Amino acid sequence: MASFPYFSQGTVVKGFGRGSKELGIPTANLPEEVVNQLPSHIDTGVYYGWASVNNGPVYKMVMSIGWNPYYKNTVKSMEAHLIHVFDDDFYGSNLKVCILGYLRPERGFSSLEELKTAIFNDIENGKTKLDEESNQKYKDHEFFLS
Template sequence: MAAEAERPRILYGDAGPEPPYPLRMEGTVISGFGRGSKELGIPTANLPVDEAAAPWIATAKSGVYFGYASLALPDTHPDHAQHHRRHRGNPRAPASAPPAPLPPSSNDTAAESPSSEPEPPSRWQIYPMVMSIGYNPFYKNSVRSAEVHVLHKFAADFYDAPMRLLILGFVREERDYPSLDALVVDINVDCEVARQSLARPAWTPRQGVVDGPGGEFDGSWLVREE
């Protein structure tokens, strides 16, 4: 426990990501080992490790990384509907913001100008995330995997949803653990490191995140439309 308590909660300087970051990765969320929610209480989304699409991953150090994930959730997903209701009047509204008011009636001449129409929210939603790349020595995996824990509580699974990752920094190397409890403790520290490291203006995308306002970092790739 002492080692976890001594780990710094903020990594890198306040000026923003440094080379070789940011690194990009994208794909469709696939089913993984089924351990995240059941054994760890920490649900993960898995992406295929595709060296052709992300050449950097072939030489990437196995371990834990942090950054942002964007998801294009289907219209039927409850988080998609909630996001669009919340952002109807302000596409960058934080999660704590109340729903936008109903549009004015046709008799309200004060809102007739076309310039007052808000731009529609992107179908891509940005979330902070922490991820592991490697073999997970505790479970002795034989296949290298990329497991993403999005720092948001979702109302439903999102298998087959398109996901983009913008990886901004490295947290720690992968390691083995004497017990499941020790693994969970370390993962929770990883999550806190990601939250605090990203909660700075130069580390927050201008496009905003679902659980907070926008910042100074250019995250346009995360929400660009094809």
Template sequence: MREIAWIKDTLPIEPWQIGGPVIKGFGRGSKVLGIPTVITDVEPWLLHDFDADFYGEELHLIIVGYIRPEANFPSLESLIEKIHEDRTIAEEALDLPMYSKFKDDPYL
């Protein structure tokens, strides 16, 4: 049985690509949580800060790792705190060679 390695609090997965137009959702991520998200089959958090909205534009993502499963939180504040922890984990993991090699992928 192959052992699964945890890399910087993430579980590497077989990379897969998703893409499509950016559409306006309910605004819960940015309005309620202060965290812009993209609604897809996986809900990625865009780590880059953009100067303007880009609704209608084509967005390409490569999913390369998994941080944690969905969970219920006792308060909005605890959810926001966990999401910010996730961001730190993602930013640190994306600097590792296992993940950083995808930064220049032609799909993006």
């Protein structure tokens, strides 16, 4: 299993167009070259951490890293869901992420509703983890200030 924190950043790119539209859970996708730089010890699955857009406020986030078995993706992705309501999308913006921990492995689901339920559980579990004192300090990490 990976050692954390893991810091990464990149320009938000268009993903598969499912997060907001099909799931009601908008995600910011990092480009393939950022995904390809992930250390081999970061397994596919769902993670929690902090994120900011264009050096703005730092928000809680959960992130899917992998192939999204429900959708049978052929390209590995890093999709961050920032736990904040934004007025607009932010394609082309710089997204900084600090991954702090692992929530669960990725897996297939038998229905869209089952997938949505799992994602909402991931969000709640991520929020709880990020409220822990040991994770709070990363919200103000110098990575987000530079």
